[in-house]
Structures are given as structure tokens and as C-alpha cells.
Amino acid sequence: MAKTTKQKIIKVVGYLPVILCLGAFCWGYYAYVFIYCRQRLLTLGAPNGLRLFLQIAAHLLIILSIWSYLMVVFIHPGTPSKALATLKGRTSRSSSSDDDANLYVRNSSGRDSESPVIESQQLQTMLHSQNENANSSPSFQITVKQNGDKRYCRKCEYEKPDRCHHCSICGECILKMDHHCPWINNCVGFHNQKFFLLFIFYTAILCTLAAFSLAPGLYHLFAGQMAIDIDDIQLAFLGLLTGLFGIMLIFFVGFHIYLLVNNRTTIENLERTVYKVDQNGSPTTSKYLNVFNIGTYRNFTEVMGRKPYLWFLPVGNTEGNGVLYPLSSYAYNTLSMAE
Ligand SMILES: [Zn+2]
Ligand SMILES: [Zn+2]
Secondary structure, three states, X not given: OOOOHHHHHHHHHOHHHHHHHHHHHHHHHHHHHHHHHHHHHHHOOOOHHHHHHHHHHHHHHHHHHHHHHHHHHHOOOOOHHHHHHHHHHHHXXXXXXXXXXXXXXXXXXXXXXXXXXXXXXXXXXXXXXHHHHOOOOOOOOOEEOOOOOOOEEOOOOEEOOOOOEEEOOOOEEEOOOOEEEOOOOEEEOOXXXXXXXXXXXXXXXXXXHHHHHHHHHHHHHHHHHOOOOHHHHHHHHHHHHHHHHHHHHHHHHHXXXXXXXXXXXXXXXXXXXXXXXXXXXOOEEOOOOOOOOOOHHHHHHHHHOOOHHHOOOOOOOOOOOOOOOOEEHHHHHHHHHHO
């Protein structure tokens, strides 16, 4: 869908908070490293080892925070059009393993399944076989609207894949949409979720470290032993900001880790998902069943990648295509039986 002039203007103006954030990082870096670590701590007689440690830690955390931040700002979360076109082409070329795929889910109960997870490849084959039976075009949905109808975006004019939502600010559908964030002028979705998580994670540690290390220095400075100058006011302001953001971000990170290990997005956490795993069945919903929850470790690696040495680096290695997701066999079978 082509963007309107209004949406283009919103996108350009939306970079002001991004510039503000980057400016805050630069100022914070100057105040903490140059004023506090290199001048004030020296005056206060702090050990050289401590000053060195704080500076190395601050540099590392600032680099990782800004790197993650730039990635989440500039990496598009993904739209369904390209991913759907690729999948539809691939699906129409191969449907050879229908029987294999059905073996995983149609054997009476989840307990007897060969694997606790239905891989996205198997799901693709299963959905294709259902569509063939129904003589309809390829569909990649197992979630539907409350009334059981297919999820369709009238603005973008295509079926919304599972976990995809239309963002009115971005003016397009976003794969695995989590939320739109004005501070990054972007949506958090399938392709940039990992960068968002790493950004809030590193910034939370950075703020907490800065706030704790600034506290004793500020106490000495404001205890009356020295005349207060403009640098001290900057440090006091930095202490206040890092303290507040540190507390806020710790809770925010905790919430997003909870979502990550349970394989939920913020939107899914707020609404009740309706499933229709068989096109001929009726819609089913459950407060407790999350068909995308494939176990803590797999939920984690689905977003952060399978290589542990890349988990904490903001490089793109999220698994999948953003349209089809591996499913829990147990949840799938339970929903199948409920229909
Ligand atoms: Zn849309
Ligand atoms: Zn958006």
C-alpha cells in the first residue's frame, strides 16, 4: 500500500524524538565519562581501578545500547506482502509431504505426537492441504476474528497473517506487531523485536550502573565540601534521569522477558486470540491456551536466534518468515478437538 503524504510527513517529523534520544545519549556520555569519571571521581580520591572499571563498563554499554537503538529505528519490522508472495509461490510448487505433516497432529491427542512442536514447514503443508480440499487460494491463518471470519486488512487489501496487525501511524500491516513506539519512530515487530529487547536491556543496565555509581559522588559534592558549579548541576540531573529511567526500564525489561519466554506480543497479551485451526471447524478461544508457546527455550531462540554467542549482539538472526510460526502440538490438538 502506497503511503499518503500525511504519513510521509508523520514519518519525517517522527525522527525528532529519535534525535532527542541520541542527543540524550551523547550528553549522558559526556557528563558521566568526562565530568564524573575523569574529573570528579579523581578529585574525590576514588581508586584508579574503580574509575577504569566504570569507564570500560559505560563505554561497552553505551556502544551496545546505541547499536541496538539504531537497529530498532532503521530495521523495518516487516510487512506481509513480500513474505506472503514468497510463501504462496513456494506452497503452490510443493505439497508432497501432506501425509507426513498430518502425522504430527492428527494422532488423537497431543501426548502421542511425535514432536511437541509443529514446525512452520509442516503447518504450511497442512494449511495447503486444507485449502486444496476447500478449493480456495492458499491461506496462512489459524487465528480469526471474534466472529470466525478471516482476518483481512481493508487498507492493505490482503489477508492478515497470524500475529500481524495494521499500524495506523506507519500506515501498513506489521508482521508480529508488538506495539508502535514514538521513541524509535517505528513499530516493534517480527524483524526488529530482538533489537528492541536488547536496547531496553542494555539501557536498563546502563542507567542502573550510572545511577548507583553517581549516588556517592553526588552525596559528597552536595554535602557542602565544595562550591557547586554547572558541571555538578549536570551530574545531579544525570543522576535523577538515570535513576528514574533505571527503575522504569527494569520493570519494562521484566515485562518483555515474560512476553518473550511465553511467546506473546504486547497486543496478544491484551486481547483474547480466536483460533480456527481447521477451515471447516468453528472458531475456538481459550484464556490459557497459547498455540505459539513452544516451550521457554524455543520461544527464546525463535526471537534471539539459535547461536548463543549472538544472543546478546544486535544482529538479525530471528528464526522464521514472520507469516507462519511453529506451533505447540498439544495446544493445536486441544483446539482441534474443541472445534
Ligand atoms: Zn494493513
Ligand atoms: Zn507503526
